[in-house]
Amino acid sequence: MKRGLFISVEGTDGSGKTTQIELMEKYLRTKGYDIVLTREPGGTNIGERIRSILLDTSSAEMTYTAEMLLYAAARAQLVSQVIKPSLKAGKIVICDRFIDSSYAYQGFGRGLDMEEIAQVNRSAIDGIMPDITFFFDISPGDALARRMASAEADRIEKEKLDFHMRVYSGYKKLALLYPERIKPIDSNRSIEEVHKEVCGYLDQITQGGAF
Numbered sequence: 246m247k248r249g250l251f252i253s254v255e256g257t258d259g260s261g262k263t264t265q266i267e268l269m270e271k272y273l274r275t276k277g278y279d280i281v282l283t284r285e286p287g288g289t290n291i292g293e294r295i296r297s298i299l300l301d302t303s304s305a306e307m308t309y310t311a312e313m314l315l316y317a318a319a320r321a322q323l324v325s326q327v328i329k330p331s332l333k334a335g336k337i338v339i340c341d342r343f344i345d346s347s348y349a350y351q352g353f354g355r356g357l358d359m360e361e362i363a364q365v366n367r368s369a370i371d372g373i374m375p376d377i378t379f380f381f382d383i384s385p386g387d388a389l390a391r392r393m394a395s396a397e398a399d400r401i402e403k404e405k406l407d408f409h410m411r412v413y414s415g416y417k418k419l420a421l422l423y424p425e426r427i428k429p430i431d432s433n434r435s436i437e438e439v440h441k442e443v444c445g446y447l448d449q450i451t452q453g454g455a456f
Contacts, residue, residue: 249332253343256381259388281331284341286319295319300399309355321369353415383432385409
């Protein structure tokens with residue numbers, strides 16, 4: 246059986262990821278593909294419990310290193326329990342965030358050593374990397390305004406704007422470093438316009454022989 250397809254979705258909170266993931270799922274299902282939706286941190290019972298610790302505003306004293314290790318732990322469980330089996334079964338996995346989030350948030354945002362992040366996550370991802378990554382590109386100020394209007398802010402969202410600016414800058418740099426995998430999508434447009442561009446990439450990767 247042919248290996249499935251792994252799609253990751255990145256961007257600051259409020260960038261429109263959730264809406265576009267839902268539209269991606271519907272579009273690919275109409276094409277007859279078997280879709281698995283998951284998220285980071287989370288996607289498993291253990292991962293969701295880790296998520297609650299990471300995002301809880303009462304976890305304010307958490308060290309940056311502990312944060313990095315918890316994200317990696319949730320990722321390791323998700324890869325082993327959900328992503329690898331789904332890909333082996335020939336399914337398309339769409340994951341809301343993956344390893345790029347660690348580089349953007351803990352690396353660029355927190356200032357942790359990139360090589361240390363890479364080493365920790367080498368075991369967590371177990372050789373699995375996305376075939377394509379959509380980076381929904383919107384300024385942190387606009388993105389956070391969207392997010393705050395829809396729900397109460399979590400521990401990460403409550404960080405100061407300069408932190409989110411570093412994260413955003415990190416995503417931009419990652420997109421420049423890995424242009425074949427990471428596709429920046431201008432999110433300062435209508436939902437329909439953004440979805441149309443995403444579908445163009447999805448058609449390329451599914452119909453172009455890559456899957």
